[in-house]
Amino acid sequence: MDFTLNGKARTYSGDPDRPLLWVLREDEALTGTKYGCGVAACGACTVLIDGTPTRSCATPASAVAGTKVTTIEGLNGKVGEAVRTAWRELDVVQCGWCQSGQMLTATAFLTETPAPTEAEITAAMDNNLCRCATYQRIKTAVARAADIAKG
Amino acid sequence: MKNMTLRDSANLAERFAKPSRRMFLSVTALSAAGFLIGCDSKPTTPAATGPAEAFDAAMNWFVRVGSDNTVTVLNKHIEFGQGTATGLSTLVAEEMDADWSQIRVEHAPADASKYGNTILGGAQGTGGSTAMADSYQKMRVAGAGARAMLIAAAAKRFGVDAGTLAIEKGVVRTADGSKKATFGELAADAAKIAPPAVETLKFKDAANYTYVGKSFARLDSPGKTDGSAVFGYDYRPKDAVTALIARPPKFGGTVKSFDDSAAKKLPGTVAVVQVPQGVAVLAKDMWAAIKAREALKVEWDFAKAETRGSAEMMADYKKLASGAGVSARKEGDAAAAMKGAKKKLSADFEFPFLAHAPLEALNCTVVLTADSCEMWFGSQFPSLDQPTAAAIAGLKPEQVKIHTLYAGGSFGRRATPTADLAAEAVGVAKAWGGKAPVKLVHTREDDIKGGYYRPMVLHRMAAGLDAQGVPVAWTNRIVTQSIMEGTPFLPAGQIDFTAIEGSADLPYVFANMDVDVHLPKSAVPVLWWRSVGHTHTAFATEVFLDEVAKAAGKDPLEFRRTLLAKHPRHLGVLNLAAEKAGWGTPMEKGRARGIAVHESFSSFVAHVAEITVKPDRSFTVDRVVCAVDCGIAVNPDVIVAQMEGGIGYGLSAALHEAITLTKGEVDQSNFTDYTILRASEMPKVEVHIVPSTEKPTGVGEPGLPPIAPAVANAIFAATGKSVRKLPMGTKVPA
Numbered sequence: 001m002d003f004t005l006n007g008k009a010r011t012y013s014g015d016p017d018r019p020l021l022w023v024l025r026e027d028e029a030l031t032g033t034k035y036g037c038g039v040a041a042c043g044a045c046t047v048l049i050d051g052t053p054t055r056s057c058a059t060p061a062s063a064v065a066g067t068k069v070t071t072i073e074g075l076n077g078k079v080g081e082a083v084r085t086a087w088r089e090l091d092v093v094q095c096g097w098c099q100s101g102q103m104l105t106a107t108a109f110l111t112e113t114p115a116p117t118e119a120e121i122t123a124a125m126d127n128n129l130c131r132c133a134t135y136q137r138i139k140t141a142v143a144r145a146a147d148i149a150k151g
Numbered sequence: 152m153k154n155m156t157l158r159d160s161a162n163l164a165e166r167f168a169k170p171s172r173r174m175f176l177s178v179t180a181l182s183a184a185g186f187l188i189g190c191d192s193k194p195t196t197p198a199a200t201g202p203a204e205a206f207d208a209a210m211n212w213f214v215r216v217g218s219d220n221t222v223t224v225l226n227k228h229i230e231f232g233q234g235t236a237t238g239l240s241t242l243v244a245e246e247m248d249a250d251w252s253q254i255r256v257e258h259a260p261a262d263a264s265k266y267g268n269t270i271l272g273g274a275q276g277t278g279g280s281t282a283m284a285d286s287y288q289k290m291r292v293a294g295a296g297a298r299a300m301l302i303a304a305a306a307k308r309f310g311v312d313a314g315t316l317a318i319e320k321g322v323v324r325t326a327d328g329s330k331k332a333t334f335g336e337l338a339a340d341a342a343k344i345a346p347p348a349v350e351t352l353k354f355k356d357a358a359n360y361t362y363v364g365k366s367f368a369r370l371d372s373p374g375k376t377d378g379s380a381v382f383g384y385d386y387r388p389k390d391a392v393t394a395l396i397a398r399p400p401k402f403g404g405t406v407k408s409f410d411d412s413a414a415k416k417l418p419g420t421v422a423v424v425q426v427p428q429g430v431a432v433l434a435k436d437m438w439a440a441i442k443a444r445e446a447l448k449v450e451w452d453f454a455k456a457e458t459r460g461s462a463e464m465m466a467d468y469k470k471l472a473s474g475a476g477v478s479a480r481k482e483g484d485a486a487a488a489m490k491g492a493k494k495k496l497s498a499d500f501e502f503p504f505l506a507h508a509p510l511e512a513l514n515c516t517v518v519l520t521a522d523s524c525e526m527w528f529g530s531q532f533p534s535l536d537q538p539t540a541a542a543i544a545g546l547k548p549e550q551v552k553i554h555t556l557y558a559g560g561s562f563g564r565r566a567t568p569t570a571d572l573a574a575e576a577v578g579v580a581k582a583w584g585g586k587a588p589v590k591l592v593h594t595r596e597d598d599i600k601g602g603y604y605r606p607m608v609l610h611r612m613a614a615g616l617d618a619q620g621v622p623v624a625w626t627n628r629i630v631t632q633s634i635m636e637g638t639p640f641l642p643a644g645q646i647d648f649t650a651i652e653g654s655a656d657l658p659y660v661f662a663n664m665d666v667d668v669h670l671p672k673s674a675v676p677v678l679w680w681r682s683v684g685h686t687h688t689a690f691a692t693e694v695f696l697d698e699v700a701k702a703a704g705k706d707p708l709e710f711r712r713t714l715l716a717k718h719p720r721h722l723g724v725l726n727l728a729a730e731k732a733g734w735g736t737p738m739e740k741g742r743a744r745g746i747a748v749h750e751s752f753s754s755f756v757a758h759v760a761e762i763t764v765k766p767d768r769s770f771t772v773d774r775v776v777c778a779v780d781c782g783i784a785v786n787p788d789v790i791v792a793q794m795e796g797g798i799g800y801g802l803s804a805a806l807h808e809a810i811t812l813t814k815g816e817v818d819q820s821n822f823t824d825y826t827i828l829r830a831s832e833m834p835k836v837e838v839h840i841v842p843s844t845e846k847p848t849g850v851g852e853p854g855l856p857p858i859a860p861a862v863a864n865a866i867f868a869a870t871g872k873s874v875r876k877l878p879m880g881t882k883v884p885a
Contacts, residue, residue, distance in 0.1 A: 034384070034559070037821050038595055039823060041821060042510065071378065072378035093372055095232030097560060132510075132799070135829075135830040135833035136835065136836055
């Protein structure tokens, strides 16, 4: 099974049911994608599959055949960089475990919605849990990233 | 730790950092490339800091200056989001006049002789919001000492008097600027300088601070925003096997027998071994381990297990509450005063078990050999983890090497008196024979169902007012499992202070008071959970106080002001939060404010919560105005972040969280049924820091206790109904 990971061609030949999350973390040593719940309930494992934010813990490896997967390590481009800049400017992180998923979710959202309202931001980020409750800064950072990306 | 309690620690924090103590600087050459500097804090009397012997050989190495011009702070505390890495480094950078860009931070190794926490009696560990209080003077000494040595090295090289040299952004220069050298250029020479006596060190005047009191970038922010930060769960040595433990579904259960034939047939299974905690599967990777554990069949023995449900346990607590417990505070004659009171109020407040649920589930990687044990994990309490691992491995503590990695939250869970995580990991490695590195992990289900909860609690409150509406009696009976009994943290014969903190030391003055406590036992393991006893005492006392204020015909803010006349720091935050929130100004229909104030871990916090109640009784918490007094604000943005986090974590529990048991089995399993706060439920938080010259105290926990009562008091203001059971849900009481 072939797929593209952060711009590089990859092949996977293991158990097709094995969640993408563990392929990324264990086979590819890309540990920026985090395990939080294993049941697609928290969003810590969010990656982009062809630009769509996807829960890698509940995505079988077989499902990514022929797709482009982006993880936090490969997050770049205008919007992705704006998100990272905003996250650092506002010192959003506390423990940091959920933040890769937050940032990828934010990137996909801002790509679709470059000038979001506050309510749209809250709705877009509402399924990514943060146990440290950095939500206020996450919401502010998404708005800030939109401004940065606009240039 | 012996003869030491966290309650005493508040007093110790008070005493800490006074000039009476002797501190010795020492230095060691570091492969001719730089030097380490630290301070040995030696108390003048053993009573001031716990066992004196812990300090006899102490040489606390905190700062490493490299020839590559980096200044590395060795953080004796784990960084799990609370900002300690940044906070402690701030103090070093300040006293050294380093450039922020050259500052690095690393977790210190497990070595209590160097990295002990004075407030925890010399044990190496993080907890009780003590990191800043314990480290403030130590880090200043380390920074000022390093500075003095760099200056001395430069003076020698330049042939000038040390007094004429200045440091700016990590560059030492002569007065006329003709000669300059970076820290890196001076490091090797500075390592040869005799360390100065602490008494000779000059600390910077606060007026000249570059870093302290300013807000600037967290040191852990870059690595946590590009995926490069290494957490415990991320660490996986080559050839490591992943281990999961099948645990009994009822606490206190044990393995009767097990059938691993199906599990062993799976291609990824490496081994199955019995351990004290249950049955462990070892597999080639996480997915294989999950499959192997699913295939395992275990028969459990529940003879010693807790078989009650949480509802039955609460019913038992209520029965206990009908009789007097162990007295924790007595003023006057509350019973007589209550009899003579004109108006009487009473209320039961119920609190559920709570899971910490740090987003990174627990994990620990072990490499075990015949004469060594090396561990990689988020060790919150190396002084417990190291000897526990050693005992299980059959080694000496010094043969156990701990590498502390970032942890994705803890909120108390990673520090257990039993060192449960280290014990599990080393136990599995030992049982298997140490054939390869063992990566022991918990799934979210293991975490939610795994115990070590904030205990379930019942508070039975009563108060009496005289004919003039003056409160003359206050009683508070607490029923809860003890966290501290049987641990090294509690001296024999002392009441578990974590059960009564915030209630027994209530700042409000009543002529007649009784606070007593029952500590029933259960096999459900319980643990400190962010702000510990204050999680429930602040709620019971602050919510009931609003009921008493109403009975007295007083505004909640005015009522508190009257009762807190002798508590200036409580009053300071109370008044600041009230002023910034516009307390007393009219609000739109359906909206209301509530206020609460609480001291915990020697910091003072007041919140004003604003809520909106809709006609269907659903409510939202719209805004929280917070005032905090934590002494000198070393890094204000970290303080603000911790207040935001404490408010969100506390609100999460107040609205949603409960672990319940049915016939001894935990009903919840994951974030699907153990619900936590979401982005849409996070109020707008506004934090105001009280300017202070008092010694800095912690901020990781103190933001939490007043949030739930502030919200409940807003509900009381809006509806006249008091919230007496948590979680309160998202609708106001009918």
